[in-house]
Amino acid sequence: xxxxxxxxxxxxxxxxxxxxxxxxxxxxxxxxxxxxxxxxxxxxxxxxxxxxxxxxxxxxxxxxxxxxxxxxxxxxxxxxxxxxxxxxxxxxxxxxxxxxxxxxxxxxxxxxxxxxxxxxxxxxxxxxxxxxxxxxxxxxxxxxxxxxxxxxxxxxxxxxxxxxxxxxxxxxxxxxxxxxxxxxxxxxxxxxxxxxxxxxxxxxxxxxxxxxxxxxxxxxxxxxxxxxxxxxxxxxxxxxxxxxxxxxxxxxxxxxxxxxxxxxxxxxxxxxxxxxxxxxxxxxxxxxxxxxxxxxxxxxxxxxxxxxxxxxxxxxxxxxxxxxxxxxxxxxxxxxxxxxxxxxxxxxxxxxxxxxxxxxxxxxxxxxxxxxxxxxxxxxxxxxxxxxxxxxxxxxxxxxxxxxxxxxxxxxxxxxxxxxxxxxxxxxxxxxxxxxxxxxxxxxxxxxxxxxxxxxxxxxxxxxxxxxxxxxxxxxxxxxxxxxxxxxxxxxxxxxxxxxxxxxxxxxxxxxxxxxxxxxxxxxxxxxxxxxxxxxxxxxxxxxxxxxxxxxxxxxxxxxxxxxxxxxx
RNA sequence: CGGGGUGUAGCUCAGCCUGGUAGAGCGCUGCCUUCGGGAGGCAGAGGUCGGAGGUUCGAAUCCUCUCACCCCGACCA
Numbered sequence: 001x002x003x004x005x006x007x008x009x010x011x012x013x014x015x016x017x018x019x020x021x022x023x024x025x026x027x028x029x030x031x032x033x034x035x036x037x038x039x040x041x042x043x044x045x046x047x048x049x050x051x052x053x054x055x056x057x058x059x060x061x062x063x064x065x066x067x068x069x070x071x072x073x074x075x076x077x078x079x080x081x082x083x084x085x086x087x088x089x090x091x092x093x094x095x096x097x098x099x100x101x102x103x104x105x106x107x108x109x110x111x112x113x114x115x116x117x118x119x120x121x122x123x124x125x126x127x128x129x130x131x132x133x134x135x136x137x138x139x140x141x142x143x144x145x146x147x148x149x150x151x152x153x154x155x156x157x158x159x160x161x162x163x164x165x166x167x168x169x170x171x172x173x174x175x176x177x178x179x180x181x182x183x184x185x186x187x188x189x190x191x192x193x194x195x196x197x198x199x200x201x202x203x204x205x206x207x208x209x210x211x212x213x214x215x216x217x218x219x220x221x222x223x224x225x226x227x228x229x230x231x232x233x234x235x236x237x238x239x240x241x242x243x244x245x246x247x248x249x250x251x252x253x254x255x256x257x258x259x260x261x262x263x264x265x266x267x268x269x270x271x272x273x274x275x276x277x278x279x280x281x282x283x284x285x286x287x288x289x290x291x292x293x294x295x296x297x298x299x300x301x302x303x304x305x306x307x308x309x310x311x312x313x314x315x316x317x318x319x320x321x322x323x324x325x326x327x328x329x330x331x332x333x334x335x336x337x338x339x340x341x342x343x344x345x346x347x348x349x350x351x352x353x354x355x356x357x358x359x360x361x362x363x364x365x366x367x368x369x370x371x372x373x374x375x376x377x378x379x380x381x382x383x384x385x386x387x388x389x390x391x392x393x394x395x396x397x398x399x400x401x402x403x404x405x406x407x408x409x410x411x412x413x414x415x416x417x418x419x420x421x422x423x424x425x426x427x428x429x430x431x432x433x434x435x436x437x438x439x440x441x442x443x444x445x446x447x448x449x450x451x452x453x454x455x456x457x458x459x460x461x462x463x464x465x466x467x468x469x470x471x472x473x474x475x476x477x478x479x480x481x482x483x484x485x486x487x488x489x490x491x492x493x494x495x496x497x498x499x500x501x502x503x504x505x506x507x508x509x510x511x512x513x514x515x516x517x518x519x520x521x522x523x524x525x526x527x528x529x530x531x532x533x534x535x536x537x538x539x540x541x542x543x544x545x546x547x548x549x550x551x552x553x554x555x556x557x558x559x560x561x562x563x564x565x566x567x568x569x
Numbered sequence: 570c571g572g573g574g575u576g577u578a579g580c581u582c583a584g585c586c587u588g589g590u591a592g593a594g595c596g597c598u599g600c601c602u603u604c605g606g607g608a609g610g611c612a613g614a615g616g617u618c619g620g621a622g623g624u625u626c627g628a629a630u631c632c633u634c635u636c637a638c639c640c641c642g643a644c645c646a
Contacts, residue, residue, distance in 0.1 A: 012595065013581050017639050157646050444646030478605055514606035
């Protein structure tokens with residue numbers, strides 16, 4: 001490819017509404033343009049990258065025994081009604097009607113469609129297991145699309161669905177997909193981590209997320225310093241403290257604490273660590289009452305864990321001030337478990353405190369020297385907090401480290417959630433009808449592109465991993481238009497590279513060298529050769545990798561071999 | 570959807586407070602010079618100031634409505 005034939009649309013300045021690096025660089029490099037909120041046009045350069053990601057994903061899926069299909073982006077409402085998600089899914093589902101007023105949606109995911117297909121086609125256990133996938137445009141009408149292609153409403157996703165006679169078979173395919181995803185992200189050249197995840201509203205039991213590590217990532221992931229254990233913060237288990245609770249050494253006293261509400265205020269008022277304070281949060285219960293959640297002062301509530309507690313209203317809803325005042329009799333800043341008449345859930349760490357400080361359930365008063373069992377009954381404690389950096393990992397292997405990640409893949413063991421409601425079954429060896437067990441495996445292809453940039457950039461632009469760079473090699477001739485000899489040398493070298501199958505871009509624009517250097521660096525071509533008259537006299541060309549600091553001279557007659565070897569590495 | 574913000578040339582922005590007929594830099598076109606890190610000069614093209622309504626002799630500027638986009642929250646590949 002020659003730059004004169006490519007829609008090079010590089011910008012010196014990033015449009016003001018691009019917030020994160022990948023969005024800015026994708027705009028500046030001329031990879032994408034915005035059409036509407038969360039909706040983008042892919043320009044030639046961006047599409048080349050997208051296609052390369054897609055090719056790797058497809059190749060690995062095929063190797064793992066996946067079969068590619070293509071389902072319709074538009075889906076009939078009937079199937080969604082059958083699974084019950086037409087009502088459940090909410091406004092994120094883009095619903096449309098045709099000219100006959102028949103209802104459809106633009107597919108945000110394809111469980112219903114694949115389940116419908118499989119229940120029609122699969123008759124016998126002999127056809128199982130089966131793993132079908134597609135790479136296709138999805139639409140989710142997100143409340144707030146942002147960060148360019150990273151969280152778009154329309155995006156490209158690889159979604160695979162497997163069907164099984166039993167859980168053992170599902171487990172096998174699930175593990176195979178786990179390994180396949182690891183291969184894919186390794187081939188893409190990305191630093192990533194597989195973590196234990198919450199399965200969210202897709203349903204099912206077991207799931208893992210794959211995160212590309214990047215400081216700008218929206219997810220907090222935690223991992224053990226000594227083992228493979230890794231989890232999304234929302235799912236990471238906090239283990240029960242191993243040390244036993246110290247014996248009480250203080251007597252309980254009521255202290256006036258005018259104007260002291262937050263844990264920060266209380267801990268500095270008493271000049272004591274937040275770890276010795278209790279935080280009591282009041283949420284709504286399913287039967288319209290209130291429930292108290294008690295945490296150690298320095299800990300954060302984990303809403304996902306809390307929502308799963310018996311009786312707690314999901315989604316988690318905090319009680320408002322008026323409800324608390326009328327039910328408990330004090331303001332938010334003075335609540336504590338002592339004498340509280342509503343149901344309590346105590347976090348493990350909070351339950352392990354002694355001589356702690358908490359609200360007295362009377363305005364402007366707190367209790368000090370409080371002890372479980374002696375002053376207040378201690379129900380069985382539960383895990384409702386976010387783990388902290390330095391906590392012991394749930395597998396007991398070592399301390400937890402934190403990192404930020406971008407979720408690019410998510411695999412689920414769905415079980416029979418869809419196959420049961422949509423009656424997808426087949427006959428087993430005994431000729432008995434068995435409801436199929438199902439797994440699903442998503443991978444955000446377009447998001448991979450953005451996250452790759454988040455992980456690989458410098459002050460000059462993108463530094464693509466070789467596997468997904470739009471071109472492998474840039475050829476930059478200096479003052480080519482002034483030298484017939486140079487032009488001939490460059491063109492013949494260019495042809496030679498093309499013949500050798502090298503993905504090369506020749507910058508044949510009549511630009512000054514600085515412009516060409518800056519553009520090729522911005523779009524992140526991993527390797528570069530510079531041709532000049534001077535070099536030609538010496539029989540040399542100049543080589544520099546995108547991330548090198550210095551040039552090196554290469555004999556022209558070995559340059560083709562040189563770059564071939566570089567590309568194999 | 571709740572809260573906040575922005576809409577003026579392809580991009581970044583000034584002008585708005587205090588109304589008087591639209592600007593800069595970059596980019597774009599042509600010519601000249603320059604030619605190894607986003608050059609310089611000259612000449613140009615390009616805007617119904619997001620839209621509608623209103624106030625006024627006069628509106629980018631003041632008022633009302635509306636649309637779009639962005640940011641913070643809950644959601645997700």
